Amino acid sequence: MTSVTTTYISKLNQAWSNNNSLLCVGLDPDLAKLPAQFQTSPNGIFDFCRAIIDATADLACSFKPQIAYFSALRAEPQLEQICAYLRDNYPHLPIILDAKRGDIGATAEQYAREAFERYGADAVTVNPYMGFDSVAPYLEWKDKGCIVLCRTSNAGGSDLQFLQVNGRPLYQHVADLVANKWNSNGQCSLVVGATFPEEIKQVRHIVGQMPLLVPGIGAQGGDIAATVAAGKTANGGMMINSSRAILFAKTAEGEDFAQAARRVAQQTRDEINLYR
Template identity: 50%
Template sequence: MFIDKLEQRQRQVNSLLCVGLDPQPTKIEALGINLLPWLKNIIDATADHVCAFKPQIAHFSAMAAEQPLTDIIQYIHQNYPDIPVILDSKRGDIGSTAERYAEEAFGRYQADALTVNPYLGGDTLSPYTQYKDKGVVVLCKTSNQQSGQLQDLVLQSGQPLFLQVAQLAAQYWNNNQNILLVVGATYPEQLAAVRQQVGDMPLLIPGIGAQGGDLAATLEAGLRSDGLGLIISASRSVIYAGDGTDYAKQAEMAAEQLKMDINHFRTH
């Protein structure tokens, strides 16, 4: 089970940090290094401090780098088998198309979990959740500024749409106990409401770092009583912490510092 693997890793290294792998060609080319060696260096430098890695598929596919994506997930599995890989692709479609997306993520790329969009309804999530050992990370309250245009709409029930998604995920969609939710660090009040709605379900938290989410407020709103339940994702603030020949060392230092900052709030 993905969640068991994730939480075992979190306890093993005392870290809630997930490092996102979002390659930007201009930044990498400026270092005079190719994509795959750059990825391996970033992973090797930060692995001791993370509970997961999260490659963003669009950053790879835009570069026609599907093979490096396959290679780097395999590299993580071979060299760091305790670290799960979350493929960030936010897939969402019906029927056989959703089945192909699931095969892409879990078959072709061998990811441990996948981000998905629930906007088309619960039946479009079952092609993913039927992979019982994989994680299905459902968008709930995203970190972008205008997420509220849809996600905060108040329904006839009196609750906002994002809380309806949380309720459906916890009560109706999660038959195989492998669903997680995405809730942005930029909305700690909404995060607290989601936590109350879903109990102990793990939450993936983007928005810390470059997007300016409040770490202390996020942890206060979302942590479970056991100090787990959150995956704090950071990408640009870690992997591009340095732009010189010591870029890997700078990434390591940024990851370690963020892990320490998270743990400071977890223990106070």
Template identity: 40%
Template sequence: MTRQELFENIRRKKSFLCVGLDTDIRKIPQFLLEDDDPLFAFNKRIIDATADLCVAYKPNLAFYESMGSFGLQSFEKTVAYIQKNYPDQFIIADAKRGDIGNTGEMYARSFFEHVRVDAITLSPYMGADSVMPFLQYPGKWAILLALTSNEGASDFQLLKDDQGVHLFEQVLSKSQDWGTADNLMYVVGATKASMLEQVRAIAPDHFLLVPGVGSQHGSLEEVAKHGLNDHCGLLVNASRSIIYADSSESFASAAAEEAQKLRRQMTEILIKSKLIEA
């Protein structure tokens, strides 16, 4: 999917919501455990309930890998279901890979040729040769960790060099030698919304994947205030606050209600920013 196609979807749906499919077998409604594939059964109903409200889905690989080969089959079935039934959705494999040489090439082949997702999250800290294999696929995206929402982000990402430049700023600057705004995105946590201006000073045109709205209490308004650009440039992710909004048989409709709340806010933001008409 191209950057323009993603922006067109945002305008058409009046939303820049990404729904995170962090599907934990221990948290899904108990009645689904009777299904042959509980993870996929849960995901399918969440997707059907929210597909008209979001522009992207982000399965987190850790939740599927924790179930071994069975979980990986659920992940692949989930991706295939989205591709078949909602082909306008941007699918992100939240895998946080990052290794050099042949290993990176194999990861790229796995996610872009076999599973055929649109994007994958990567750790950039092994340098260019760990990222370049993912940038060889037209229409596919590498999403680099830049400034994350976790408490430990300050351990490394906020360290400064002798010129007072943060490490995350160096990642943003250097990585733009590797790709462009058409195949590179960055992860910037909503809990770091006040620092989005620093991010935008270095990467004004790139899309940003922004987790931390919802259960981590990041402010959507602050994210938009500091991070929006002339083609929106934001994919704001919410996971637990949507998919675990309810644990009864009404879980999917509850998820839709939570997604709708965020979509309404996003529509107002897009209208106010004159990116869409009222």
């Protein structure tokens, strides 16, 4: 059996190759969209996510729970259970806690503890808007990952990220800053949306081999071929996230929701691999 390593980056490298996959399965369990039996049972969110995890783990390079789907419903204990379930059963797959945190250092220390101690995540998404001292507390956790928003997948990302600053767009400054100043321990990644393949190319050029978290395929319509071509590296280079398209895949005749999720995850993984 392959040995399990403990840093975010080494886990990710192993997951890319062991599962031959760049697919990150997003866990965004919108209660209203869950099959009816999970909407009403007390541990329904956990049970739904566990079924999705078991159905897709061999096809994924990581799982990304989005914290708002839990905290909005006071369901953080179920998120703790999901993270524990992932650590116990799929310890080789990194857990990316999507929380998009950003605050002054003292508060960021608490957010880092929340991500890495409470949930035992391998990496957390953070917002760079408040600058280095707001990100530094995450970097103190040397074996954990810090995934910084750079060129987000939403249209409104352009409001700020495309502003020209000293001759180039702000998102390129973020990429440069993270790659050349903040990443001294090699634990950083960047978020770049699959809806903007040209920007993925620009970011890849600036950051070398740094892993990218790339949401925006599936429900947001990002182009898989263009995304992979723009961001791939020799050993992987990207976690390409899909959430709703997998979680709430339309069932074919005779399929249950988990089988449908697996089918879509497999199609997505295979389509990504076509272009690697």
